[in-house]
Amino acid sequence: MNTLNAETRRKEPLLDLSPLDGSGRLKAAAADLRDGLRLLPLAMTLGWLDIKMRYRGSMLGPFWLTITTAVMVAALGVLYAELFNMVLRDYLPFLALSLVLWGYISTLISESTVVFSQESRMIQAARMPFTVFACQAITRNLLVLLHNAVVVLAVFLIFGVTPYHVWLILPALGLWIVDSFAVMFCLGLLGARFRDIPPIVTSLLQVFFFITPIIWRPELVGTLQHWILLDPFYPLLAIMRTPLLGEPLPGALWGMALAHSAVLIALAVLVFTRFRARIAYWV
Amino acid sequence: MAQALANRTVNRAGSALIEDARHRVTVDVLREISFSLQSGERLGLIGGNGAGKTTLLRALAGIYEPVSGRVRVRGVIGTLLDTQLGMNMELTGIENVRLRCLFHGMSKSATQSVLDNVAEFAELGDFISLPVKTYSSGMLVRLAFGLATAITPDVLLMDEWFMAGDITFLAKARARLETLVQESDALIMSSHQPDVMRQWCTRLIWLENGSIRQDGPTDEVLDTYLAA
Numbered sequence: 001m002n003t004l005n006a007e008t009r010r011k012e013p014l015l016d017l018s019p020l021d022g023s024g025r026l027k028a029a030a031a032d033l034r035d036g037l038r039l040l041p042l043a044m045t046l047g048w049l050d051i052k053m054r055y056r057g058s059m060l061g062p063f064w065l066t067i068t069t070a071v072m073v074a075a076l077g078v079l080y081a082e083l084f085n086m087v088l089r090d091y092l093p094f095l096a097l098s099l100v101l102w103g104y105i106s107t108l109i110s111e112s113t114v115v116f117s118q119e120s121r122m123i124q125a126a127r128m129p130f131t132v133f134a135c136q137a138i139t140r141n142l143l144v145l146l147h148n149a150v151v152v153l154a155v156f157l158i159f160g161v162t163p164y165h166v167w168l169i170l171p172a173l174g175l176w177i178v179d180s181f182a183v184m185f186c187l188g189l190l191g192a193r194f195r196d197i198p199p200i201v202t203s204l205l206q207v208f209f210f211i212t213p214i215i216w217r218p219e220l221v222g223t224l225q226h227w228i229l230l231d232p233f234y235p236l237l238a239i240m241r242t243p244l245l246g247e248p249l250p251g252a253l254w255g256m257a258l259a260h261s262a263v264l265i266a267l268a269v270l271v272f273t274r275f276r277a278r279i280a281y282w283v
Numbered sequence: 284m285a286q287a288l289a290n291r292t293v294n295r296a297g298s299a300l301i302e303d304a305r306h307r308v309t310v311d312v313l314r315e316i317s318f319s320l321q322s323g324e325r326l327g328l329i330g331g332n333g334a335g336k337t338t339l340l341r342a343l344a345g346i347y348e349p350v351s352g353r354v355r356v357r358g359v360i361g362t363l364l365d366t367q368l369g370m371n372m373e374l375t376g377i378e379n380v381r382l383r384c385l386f387h388g389m390s391k392s393a394t395q396s397v398l399d400n401v402a403e404f405a406e407l408g409d410f411i412s413l414p415v416k417t418y419s420s421g422m423l424v425r426l427a428f429g430l431a432t433a434i435t436p437d438v439l440l441m442d443e444w445f446m447a448g449d450i451t452f453l454a455k456a457r458a459r460l461e462t463l464v465q466e467s468d469a470l471i472m473s474s475h476q477p478d479v480m481r482q483w484c485t486r487l488i489w490l491e492n493g494s495i496r497q498d499g500p501t502d503e504v505l506d507t508y509l510a511a
Contacts, residue, residue, distance in 0.1 A: 018354070039385075045385055122369055126369050127362075
C-alpha cells in the first residue's frame with residue numbers, strides 16, 4: 001500500500017491556475033480539448049444515457065424517432081412531389097435523405113446554444129473539460145441520426161437508389177464532426193453569455209430550412225445557382241447528399257464547404273480560447 | 284439592470300460591486316486571500332452568508348479560474364460542493380457511480396470494487412439500482428459522500444451540505460474521513476456549525492467580506508468568532 005502511494009504521489013496532477021495571456025489561453029483551450037477527448041468513453045456514455053433517459057418508460061424507446069421521421073417523410077413526400085411536379089420515385093429518396101441530414105444539423109445547432117448553460121450543475125460541481133459536454137451533445141445527435149437513417153435506408157431500398165462513389169461521404173462525415181465541435185464551442189459560449197442567443201438561433205434555423213435546398217432541388221433556382229453557394233448549409237449538405245443519392249457532385253461545392261468550415265472553425269477557436277475560463281462564471 | 288446597479292455603486296466606498304472602465308459592473312468576491320496547506324491538515328472555512336466560502340472552495344477546485352492571483356493544488360481533487368453533488372438525478376445510483384469511475388478513467392475491475400465499496404458504505408440496499416431522484420436527502424448524501432471518498436482524492440473539498448446526514452452517518456463519515464486524512468491527504472470544508480468545526484478541523488480560516496479575518500488553530504479562531 002505504501003509503495004503504491006509513493007508511486008502515485010510522484011506523478012500526481014498539479015492544478016496551477018492564474019490569469020492567462022494570449023498564448024497561455026490558447027494552450028489552456030488546447031488542453032481542454034485534449035483532456036476532453038481523453039474522456040471520450042465518459043462523453044459517449046453520457047450521450048447514450050441522454051437518449052436512454054429521454055425514452056425511459058416508453059415501449060418503443062428511441063424508435064419513436066424513426067417513426068416520426070417516417071411519417072414526416074411520407075406525408076411531405078407525397079404532397080411536395082405533387083406541388084413541385086416531380087416523380088415520387090425521384091423525389092422521395094431526395095427528401096428522406098435531406099430531412100434526416102437537416103434534422104441532425106438543426107437539432108445540433110439549436111442544442112449547441114444551451115450545451116453549457118444546461119449543464120450548469122455539473123460545471124459548478126467539479127472541474128471538468130468543457131469539451132466533454134460538446135462530445136456528449138454530438139454523440140447524442142449522431143445516435144439520433146443513426147435511428148433516422150433507418151428511414152433513408154428503407155426508402156432507398158424501396159426505390160432502388162444506389163449510391164455513387166460512396167467513399168466520398170467519409171471525408172464529408174469527418175468535416176461534419178469537426179464543424180459540429182466548432183458550432184458547439186462557438187454557440188455554446190455565446191449562448192451561455194447571452195441568453196437571447198437560443199431564440200435567435202431557432203428562428204434563423206427556420207428561415208434557413210426554407211431558403212436552403214432541403215425540400216427543393218438546387219437545380220430549381222436557375223440563375224441564382226451561384227448565390228445559394230453562399231448559404232453555409234447548402235455546400236455542407238450537398239457533400240453528404242449527392243454521393244449518397246448517386247449523383248455527380250459539382251467541384252465548387254467541396255471548395256465552398258471547406259471555406260465555410262474554415263470561417264466557422266476560426267471563429268470557434270477565437271471564441272473558445274478567449275472566453276473558456278469565463279464559462280463557469282456565466283452558467 | 285447594469286445601469287441601475289452602476290448608479291447604486293457610485294460614491295460608496297467598500298461596496299462589493301465595482302464599476303470598471305467600460306461601465307461593466309463586477310463583483311469582487313475574494314480579496315487578498317493567501318494561505319497554504321500542508322498534507323494532513325484539515326482546514327475549516329467559517330464566516331457568515333456571502334463571506335465567500337463557497338466561492339473560495341470553487342476556486343480551489345479549479346471551477347472558477349482566477350481573474351487575478353494564483354491557485355496551486357497538488358494532487359487529485361475530490362469535490363462535494365453541490366447539494367446534488369454532480370450526480371444526475373434521473374440516473375440510478377449504479378449509473379452515477381459508473382460515470383464517476385469513467386471520469387477517473389478507471390478499469391472495469393476497479394469500477395466494480397468502487398461500486399462494492401460505495402454500496403457497503405451508503406447502505407442503500409436495492410435502492411442503488413433505482414433513480415437517484417427517488418432517494419431521501421440522507422440517502423443521497425450517503426451515496427455522494429461514499430462515492431467522493433471511495434475514489435481516494437488527495438484533496439477533499441466539502442461545502443456545508445453534508446449536515447443532512449443523521450447522527451450515525453456523521454460518526455461513520457468521520458471515521459471514513461479520518462482514515463483518508465491519515466493517509467496524508469488534505470481536507471477543506473466550510474460550515475456554519477461551530478461544534479462540527481471543532482470536531483473535524485485542525486485549522487480555521489475566518490472569512491469576512493471576501494478577506495481573511497483570522498487564520499489559526501481551530502479553538503483559537505472559533506473562540507474569537509463566537510465572541511464577535
